[in-house]
Amino acid sequence: MAKIPFRPAGKVSRLTFTEEERSDPTLEEPLKKAEKAADKLEKAQAKIPKKKSLAKERTFDADTGKTKVRLYFEEIDKPKPPSKLSSTIKTIPQKELLSKIHKEIREGEQDNVGVEAAHKTEQGAEFGARRVQSAYRSHKLRPYRQLAKTEKQTVKAEVNYLYHKHLRDTPASITNPFSRWQQKRTIKKQYIEYRYGKGAKTAHQAAKNTKEAVQKTASAAEKITQFIASNKKGILIALGIGAVLMFLISAVSSCSIMMEGGFQNVVGTSYTSEDEDIVAVDEDYTSLERALQARIDSIESEYPGYDEYQYHLDEIGHNPFTLASYLTAKLQIYKRSEVQSELRALFDQQYTLSVREEVQVRYRTETYTDTWTDDEGNTHSDSYTEEVPYDYYILHITLRNKDISILATNNLTDEQNKMFAVYMETQGNKPYLFEGNIYAPGKGEYTDYDIPPDALTNPDFAALIREAEKYLGYPYVWGGSSPSTSFDCSGFVCWVLRESGVYNIGRTTAQGIFNQAAKIPPNEARPGDIIFFTGTYASDGAVSHVGIYVGNGMMIHCGNPIQYASVTTPYWTEHFYAYGRLN
Template structure:
């Protein structure tokens, strides 16, 4: 009888030890979380040290690109301070989760121990241990899922590459675009002997956030050396440049003599980066990630926030009434009637019609060509539209004139165009199409000239 009591006592002790082992595992897991948070703080300190060193190097540089990077670095530092605060909050939340997990385990195993004390003799030790393992495993699983889910959301909505690598790849893509622009600028030197050169050109450019988003989806932490082939493929899909030589037989009005008239038609099609990305054959999950990164700007909006074509302008795009006296001009009234149909349409690189939406020159060309004023300027760039205008001074500018800006992105001459509506306002395709004051610091800085349509 004594031997039987001793055996039951040993079995009970084994059951209690199993429960205590479960609690020990829970505490170890919590300790690992605390160590993780400590290491995370150490990495943050190292990051700030590297940032300080980078700023010291940048201050010694004086070229314009370095100054731009300095401004971007200041913005990055501000952004990272915000992110650090968020990280601390996340760390606290992490700690709360681990504490809740331990509390939950202690509470559950405690109650389970009481229940076992009452019914222990009815079950075998092996069965008790098996049940306990399943309980602890379920706790780890549910807590692990919560932690993994929290981490996954942050990764899924963010660019995971270093800022310097994102900038470097963006610069590589822009260099290809600049080389394309140089080819167009030198067409008449490279292809001499034509009587006329006709240009049908979409704008050259892209949304840098879209490029960073798709490369993040494809490569996560990418570098220029890794993605170079992909950049080339995307570029070749986005742009199509063609030359078409046409020879016409014409008759001289004075002499009646026929002669050959040679025309070189230069066409550049920008299929837009977004359309190219959507045609790359990404899976449904990859496309969903791409969309999320666009919505969040990869949680790094500061990277390209000076690019007016990549950031949606805030505000109420239609909240402006053109002065009634300006609408007494029939031609201007016709332009406004057509232009206001598209208020709120998004900016799309290369867009030139309602079905695709517009870029800045595509919008103005469409309005001019469809305003029933007998005008037709075809489809051209902002600088091409300037060539169809007579320049006028600011004091001479009237509603219906075009207003041109330069330096909004890297291109020679005019880079942006809008329709001047008087009273210091323009209607243009920013992002989206909207009325905008031309007296903001940004537009005053980039103002180029006014132009009166000749077409």
């Protein structure tokens, strides 16, 4: 993580922000909160009482070769008044004396009504004096309490900003709730070190305080030990009876607590809607995605007459558990009929489709022929060419897909975001809901396969497998294209082809890989060929999924997680598209 940008402002340190950060809409809200908290901290710091302290300034006189000392007064913060505990300790002898006097007066006040009345008046006056003293002390401590409070709020706000900036700079890191928690802890630890830089001092002071507390407790412990030694028998009987009673009580209560706690954990991490509603809502969202794909497919009919259509399209699709976790965290219980407007709003946030016209001035070569007749009546012709400008019209079609997990960060409250992370981790305790969906999140378990040794005699294929098997168990991450972010299907195949040295390919989609491959019939497929599938989700081309064929009806691919799979199962047979070979 980059060094935290603090700047001093008086005696208060605060974050500084670049113009680029200020103009970033994803950082706008946490940035405002951080600045607001820092402003409050500066105001609280200014209200701390000041005092003048004598200080020295040493300067060197080059002419005389002597050092001069100048005394001056500088304004510094007054130290915080001693704690109430230390004040109480100092006044204990005085309180004990007053208590003894009052006790002696009470012993004789029943015999004299006048003495009793005077004593009550005196006690009331002492109580009032103590209240006035307490109120005065509280008034003196108020600016220090306010400073401590605003300091805590500033720390929280600035750590939150740094965390959001980290998520913006490394969006792939938000896919794993445990990883996000670790990242936030690291950011907070580094922030505290930069802001205060006094961990060693604090630890030393803590050790010193602990030693003093142990010494103060020693004498009391010694007295208790002496008492136990002189009353062994009675104490052992009492302890025995107490132990039996505690065992019986705890046995009953702990069982009920364990059962109740276990039940609450399951309920608190489960999807609360009916299974049929969850599945139906996901189908409705998929229908919106299919409609979007149909709209893209008909763009050229909707905007006819262009010389060229250029497509810049993110993949269309979503993780069904992400959608269910988002809706559960936000709505708790939802019905299919009640959530349609929420689905539409979320869909419009996730996908942005735009078209843009570009006009280029191009030139084409045109041939002209001049014909004329000479004086003798002979006809002649002369041909020539000329570069003629014309307008060339291009329509750019752009689709951006902002994953639901990214939208959740801004759309949900802090508490809802915590629940969203829990539901994503547990799959709502309903992993069976979207069985067969290759983009449903996995748990890191994967199907392995022993490739026949004779297949590995091909050096290119052996290099592919060595690279591919490094990532077995890696989760599917939409748009992922490297080990640091994990992979999606095309990102995985592109990385393995390139890093193994078998085929130099840039980052592209499954359709992009297919466009570079030579199509081959299934009966000629061999280990190391690429296998393509269609219709696994609403993609922008015919090919929607890709894997590396390893022979014997098996492939290695990025489902969820990266694993080996049989291509002869009903699902893959239904979606099979073609085999391809890259040379």
